[in-house]
Amino acid sequence: MTDPLAKLDKALSSGCAEAHLVLPAREGRSGALIRASNDAEAVAQWLAEYRDTPQTWRAYRREARRLLLWLDKQGAGLGDVDRETLRRFEAFLADPPASWTGPARPEGHPGWRPFRGALSPASRRQALVILQGLYGWLVEAGWVTHNPFRLMRDKSRRLNNQAGRIERYLERNLWDWFWRWLNRPPAADATPRQRYEQARRCVVFGFAYLLAPRIAEMAAAGMNDFFLLEGRIWWRVTGKGGKLAEVPVPDDFLACLKQWRGALGLSALPTHDEDTPLIRALDGRRAVGDNQLYRLIRRTFDRAAEALKGEGGSAAAVNTLRRATPHWLRHTSITHQAQAGIDLHYLAESARHSRLDTTSRYLHTEEARWHAEQQRHRLTPPTDEDAPRVSPGR
Known part of the structure; x- marks a missing residue:
């Protein structure tokens, strides 16, 4: 990744001690209920709420980091996100550039990348669920004035955890x-x-x-x-x-x-x-x-x-x-x-x-039974001797 992205990631992962190296300061924000001078520090305070659940913390940090890195490349901050920004970010998750993808590497490795590849629809939905929660917290904290996810017309379908049946498994x-x-x-x-x-x-x-x-x-x-x-x-x-x-x-x-x-x-x-x-x-x-x-x-x-x-x-x-x-x-x-x-x-x-x-x-x-039942619907009548014989009507 480029130097600004690496600096931002370092700031986020180190408790934001060096966040001022990358993101513009937002000191003096009226009504803010948290002590933060920039977006990375605000996100770090949100993540601190999950420090007692390490697995959740890591998942939330991953998605927040991806958003901050992407916004940094756009020259934008969390408060600049609107509905069109979300549309472009979702398209980015579905097809991140090659420079953003690579094999799994430990953090700090020069070959580390934010993605292993394009996110599946289920993974994109989960990312948006997490980021919607981030923005809800930031609104309550007075750091941003609006939650852009509330403008998504189909949020009831995508931005909840009631996803369809599990498909990420080995048959x-x-x-x-x-x-x-x-x-x-x-x-x-x-x-x-x-x-x-x-x-x-x-x-x-x-x-x-x-x-x-x-x-x-x-x-x-x-x-x-x-x-x-x-x-x-x-x-x-x-x-x-x-x-x-x-x-x-x-x-x-x-x-x-x-x-x-x-x-x-x-x-x-x-x-x-x-x-x-x-x-x-x-x-x-x-x-x-x-x-x-x-x-x-x-x-x-x-x-x-x-x-x-x-x-x-x-x-x-x-x-x-x-x-x-x-x-x-x-x-x-x-x-x-x-x-x-x-x-x-x-x-x-x-x-x-x-x-x-x-x-x-x-x-x-149920899907297996449904599929088996559907095989009873044929283009031609069954030839099995046990099949019921029906006399044609007049």
């Missing part, structure tokens, strides 16, 4: 291939590190698929979060909004856990006082952070895509693996649980959804 046959690929025996000359990394990938993806954790929950999971109660193993998790939950552990994950603990040189199951990380760094002791775990999962998906392409897999399946993110694993888990016939009430409990209609977005059964 069952693709997941089956992926899990087999992940568990292929290592080469005879594989190094100890390579064997360790494979064991770690298996527990990471087994955990993600069987228990549907969010990535922050995976990174924070400890060995003693898995406990025995009346002969059954449960997972204790502090989830979104600081809510504590206990989730039943499937037998298949116990097998993954035992295999992983074997790779660590530990007993088959953890003890109640084993206050150590579940997912560990290469030294086998330290925990991994959210970002490190994110990159591990994305690298694995990329490698799988290359492997599937080499095996002659369909272009659509290869593309799905290339696009997949860690959160797709949660979608995949919940979708496949629904397809397996798990009761909606229990599915919502395991997913830790506060509303059943959120869980119902993962149900694809």
